[in-house]
Amino acid sequence: MSTPPDEPGAGVDLTLDCTGQRCPRPIIAIARAIGSVPVGGRVELLADDPATAPDLAAWCRMRGQELVSSAAPRFVVRRLG
C-alpha cells in the first residue's frame, strides 16, 4: 500500500524529524544527511523552529540544493550535487 502524496514520508528517500529543535540544528541535520541520498533524491525535513523556513531556503541557495517545498513544519529538499 503506497502512502498518499501529501502525507509525510511520501516520495522521499529520507525523513529527518527535527521537531522541537532550535536553529541551526535542523539545518546541521540536513547538511549531514544530504550526502546519504543519491543525486536527485529527496530529503524531507520536519522542523517547527520559526527560523527553519528562511534558513533552509538560504542553505539551499548557499549549497546549491533545491528547495522543493516549504510549508512549515514540513520541508522537502532535492539533492542536486
Place this chain on the structure above:
Amino acid sequence: MRARAYLSRVAEVRTPVFLDCSSGEPLLPEAREAWVLAASSGWGDPQRLHRSGRLAAQALDSARERVAAHVGARPDEVVLTGPLAPAAQAAVAGLTLGRRRVGDVVVTSSVEHSAVLGAAAAYGRHVAVGVDRLGRLDLAAWAEAVGRPGVALACLQVANHEVGTLQPYVAAADACRAAGVPLVLDVTTALGRIDTADLGGWSVLLGWAGAYGGPASVGFMVVRRGTRWRAPFPADDHQHGRWPGVVDVPAVWSAVAALDVVSTTREAVAARQRDLVDHLRREVGARVPDVDLAGDPVDRAPHLLTFSALYVDGETLTLELDRAGFAVASGSACSASSEHPSHVLAAMGALTHGNVRLGLTRTTTEAEVDRFLDVLPGVVAEIRGRLGAA
C-alpha cells in the same frame, strides 16, 4: 570602597570593542557637554514669559532651525518628539486621521524598523511591499501598492537599520506623489551619515538622536506644511498641540549639538567607515567558510555590516564574541528578546542563524577591526565543532 569596586567593574565593562552601533551611537562627548551646559544654565519653562523662559524658548527655536537645515525643511515644520516608536505611532496615526475619508491602508516596505511596522499594523490595514536579495525595495510593486484606492499613507526608510542598504526613496516618493499619497520617510539610520539636505518629496520625516550620538530620549517628526496630519492625542499648549507634554530643553540642546558635530565631520567619518566596512566584508568572506554576507556592498549606509555563519547559533556567537572582547548585535532568534529571527533578514532571503550585525562607531579604528577579524574565524570554528557541524 564599594563605590570604587563598582567603578572598576564599570571600567571593565567598557573595555570591549564596541561594534554595536546599529541601534545607537554612544553619546558624543560634545553632546554630554552641551547637556551639562544647558542643564546648568538656569533655563526655565519655555512657555513662560520671564527671562529664563524666553531663553529656553530661544534654545528650542535654534534647535528647530538646525534640525530643519539638516533635513531640508522649515523650522516651523519641526516637532521635537521622543524615540522612534512614539514618533512613528504619531506620524502614522495622525495621517490615518487626516486621511480617513480616503482609506486606511498603510503601505510600508517589508524591512522597515519594527516600530514602523508596529504602528502600521496598529493604526491601519498594513500592506508590506517586498525587497530583493540586497534588501532593496521592489519599486514596481511599491508604485502599484500606493496607486491602489484606499491608501492613507506610505512609510519608507532611507537606509536599512540592519544591513545598511539605501532605499530608492526619491523614486518611491515620486510614486507616492503621483498617487496623491503622503510618504513618511524614516531617516533614522541615515541622519548624520549621508547628505540628508534633499531627500525628495516626503510629507513627514522621522529622526532619532540616539542613532547618531545624541540622547536616546530625543527624536524629530517633521511635518511638511499642507500635509493632512491631525494630532492623534488631546491638544495641549506645547508645540502647538503637535506633540504632547513639556519639552526636555537640555536633552534637545544636546541632540542638536550632536547633530552639528556629526554633520560637520560627516564626509571624513563616512569615508573612513566605508573603507573599514569594505575591509571587513572582504575579509569575513575570505576567512570564514560558509558565510552569507547581507546587504548592498556599495549603495549603503557607511557604518553597517551584517553577515551570517552557517551551522552556528547567534546567541552563542554573540556571547563568545563578548567574551573575546567584542560587543556586537545579532538578528538571529533567541539572541535578542524575540523567538523569531530578524524580519529584515527573512524578507531578504538571507540566512538568519549565526547572524552578526556590526555597527562601527565614529572612533572605531583599523586595529580594532583587525583584532575582530583575527578572533572571528576561531570563534565560529569552535562553535561549529561543539554543534558537530565542523
